[in-house]
Amino acid sequence: MAGVEVTLLEARQPGWGASGRNAGHVLPMIKDMRAIEGFADGGRAFLELFGEHHRLPFTLARRHGIECDAAKVGYLHAMRGKGAFERFSRQAVVQAERLGQRVELLDGAAMHEQTGSHAYPFGVWHAAGGRINPYRFTLGMVAAAHRLGARVYGDSAALKLTPEGRRWRVETARGSVRCERVVLCTNAYSGDLVPELTGGCYPLTAYALMTQPLPRELREVIMPGRAVLSQEPVDLNPLVVDGKHRLIMASIPSRRRPADAA
Numbered sequence: 001m002a003g004v005e006v007t008l009l010e011a012r013q014p015g016w017g018a019s020g021r022n023a024g025h026v027l028p029m030i031k032d033m034r035a036i037e038g039f040a041d042g043g044r045a046f047l048e049l050f051g052e053h054h055r056l057p058f059t060l061a062r063r064h065g066i067e068c069d070a071a072k073v074g075y076l077h078a079m080r081g082k083g084a085f086e087r088f089s090r091q092a093v094v095q096a097e098r099l100g101q102r103v104e105l106l107d108g109a110a111m112h113e114q115t116g117s118h119a120y121p122f123g124v125w126h127a128a129g130g131r132i133n134p135y136r137f138t139l140g141m142v143a144a145a146h147r148l149g150a151r152v153y154g155d156s157a158a159l160k161l162t163p164e165g166r167r168w169r170v171e172t173a174r175g176s177v178r179c180e181r182v183v184l185c186t187n188a189y190s191g192d193l194v195p196e197l198t199g200g201c202y203p204l205t206a207y208a209l210m211t212q213p214l215p216r217e218l219r220e221v222i223m224p225g226r227a228v229l230s231q232e233p234v235d236l237n238p239l240v241v242d243g244k245h246r247l248i249m250a251s252i253p254s255r256r257r258p259a260d261a262a
Contacts, residue, residue, distance in 0.1 A: 006150040007177050009170065011157035011189070014142040018187040020135030023208065023250035025228040025238040027075055028054045028128035029095055051099040057132050066140030068133040069243040074227035075129025078111065078120035084233055085122035092124045102127040114225035131228055131240045158193055208250040219245050 010016070030036065030050065036043035053059075061070035077092070079085045089105050096103045106114065108121035146152050153172075160171040161182065170177045184194065188201040214222060222241070223229060229239040240248040 008152045013154040015138040019138045064144040068136035072130040075126040076227040077124040079122040211247040213245045
């Protein structure tokens with residue numbers, strides 16, 4: 001559509017790594033605005049784009065007919081303490097107004113209705129959030145790109161990047177591509193193709209847990225509101241109930257023992 005001829009080189013296969021193995025929750029807010037407000041224009045251009053495109057996963061899934069359990073069920077930030085709730089809710093309301101989003105502040109009764117639990121007496125619900133199956137979404141996006149004319153090569157890691165005048169040459173083990181521009185999408189698996197990128201990523205070991213589908217008698221007891229649940233202030237354990245009624249949770253283990261599955 002833009003008149004750009006695109007070649008996609010995948011080191012392994014589309015969906016490998018964080019593209020297909022992330023938690024699958026769509027968070028419609030920015031956790032910390034300070035870095036963005038430090039941009040030259042105060043972050044205005046970025047925030048305008050974010051406000052316009054924060055529903056992008058849902059929009060793309062619908063536009064390209066991707067079956068990936070994309071559901072705008074909302075994103076629920078759950079809190080136990082009143083102080084944490086007051087701080088978080090003030091920030092959420094201001095940001096929502098700035099980005100043209102809708103949030104609701106929930107009390108204990110509303111939280112029980114949403115979660116089926118009395119564990120969290122306070123909550124902030126973002127209407128624009130939700131869930132998506134990241135692996136199926138990634139495969140669907142690649143298929144859509146292929147239909148639109150992009151050439152896709154799996155198991156074709158970029159091994160060398162060389163400038164040739166005003167163009168570039170990208171070499172793989174099986175061939176090479178000459179192009180005007182190179183876009184690096186590494187998911188932090190940057191290798192040593194561009195040494196400057198190696199020190200620009202902080203590697204994290206993450207894990208995900210998934211249950212069998214919930215029995216019918218529990219489906220309206222556990223998270224009946226079906227929003228993505230995240231406990232604040234840490235926000236490292238999002239809980240998703242997918243379209244097959246499975247509970248999915250992802251988190252990051254101890255930095256001291258990153259390989260300790262227990």
